[in-house]
Amino acid sequence: MPSTETPDRIRELPRNVSRGAAPAPINSVGPLTPHLYAPDAVRPLRAKEHFLKADTLVELHQHPWPQLTFSTRGVIRLSTQDGSYIVPPSRALWVPANMPHSITLIEDAELRTVYLHGWIAPSWEKCEVLEISRLMRALMLALDTTPDGLPPADPHAAQRERWIAPLLVDELERATQIRIDVPLPANKRLRQLCETMLRAPASRATLAERAQAIGASERTVARMFRDQLGMSWQQWRQQAVMAHALPLLARGMPVSQVATASGYATDSAFCAMFKAATGQSPTAFQHKKKS
Incomplete structure (x- = not known):
């Protein structure tokens, strides 16, 4: 099932020059083609990576599967209708399915996203900030990041994803949950x-x-x-x-x-x-x- 996002694009945003206001993010990009990484029963985990510059805004979007968002370097801020979450490299953010969200790059970052098929995912209904264990990080980084339409870098990617899925979900459910959120009106x-x-x-x-x-x-x-x-x-x-x-x-x-x-x-x-x-x-x- 394709997601509801708009195509990728980059455009310049005007800067807010009123007193006490901050410059808006310079680069606004679309949702980074999540439809090319849709998880399914054969590939229950799908991973992607993007290198993005500070002050990049990944525009508001949603998709019918949950995700884990983290960065191997650089701090990001993920925002939903209800709040904003600061995510340093030591943590990952769980985002439930069908939840509109945007991402702002506070620093240059290597942004990683893991999509999970609904039948294996925890049933959390709100965003959760999770401490990343060494095992969790290793499992997420072991996933192939090739989009649909191209041959996977690892020919055994689908099989490895099915093996990794239950262990990664177990690590998620064991992870320490941390409150670093700011409610938004x-x-x-x-x-x-x-x-x-x-x-x-x-x-x-x-x-x-x-x-x-x-x-x-x-x-x-x-x-x-x-x-x-x-x-x-x-x-x-x-x-x-x-x-x-x-x-x-x-x-x-x-x-x-x-x-x-x-x-x-x-x-x-x-x-x-x-x-x-x-x-x-x-x-x-x-x-x-x-x-």
Whole structure:
């Protein structure tokens, strides 16, 4: 069954120059031909890979099978109608079947996607951020990435996919689930404000300035956050900052640089916010690269 996406294309998007707004992603591309990797009973797992530049937007699309999205290098952000998920290389994101989603490349990245046939997939109904075990990574990277219409690089690809499928699903169900998501509102104007913040977390624009950019008052926007998301602007912004900062820390970026990239004028202010939110200092989340 073919997916419902539009064909691949690349076009230039205009940059938003209003005060407090961030530049929109420069390159917008279609959904990277998922219909050429449709899983079925013979090939229950299908994998594909794409090398994409930072600030590339893979446009909103959906398909009738679930997927795992991860990157071997570079951080990505996957967005759905209900929220946005930051995915560093140490994690993978489960996306259920028929869920519209888009992907933004925060850095240059090698984007990997594994599609699963419905009969083998876990029955998760919402997105899940999963810690990638060494075995899970090895299994996903072992899958052939040749699209339909071309002979597989591995002539035994279909057989290997059938062998790998049950073990990969078992690893998925054993994986630690991690909350790195930022809820997004249904209201179009408030969503515009939130997405601008997510594109440029270092911006120090005030809520009043952000509200003006969408043609609303600060008081109105504050009320919309409470009504739409059940939290204040400050609480939502903290979640957005945490989602941005955690993968940077996990890659070993110095705390001072993470603070600046997160819009904090001083390291101490960033560390105080971080410790209040997690109970630990930012350095506790820094990891050395594993060989």
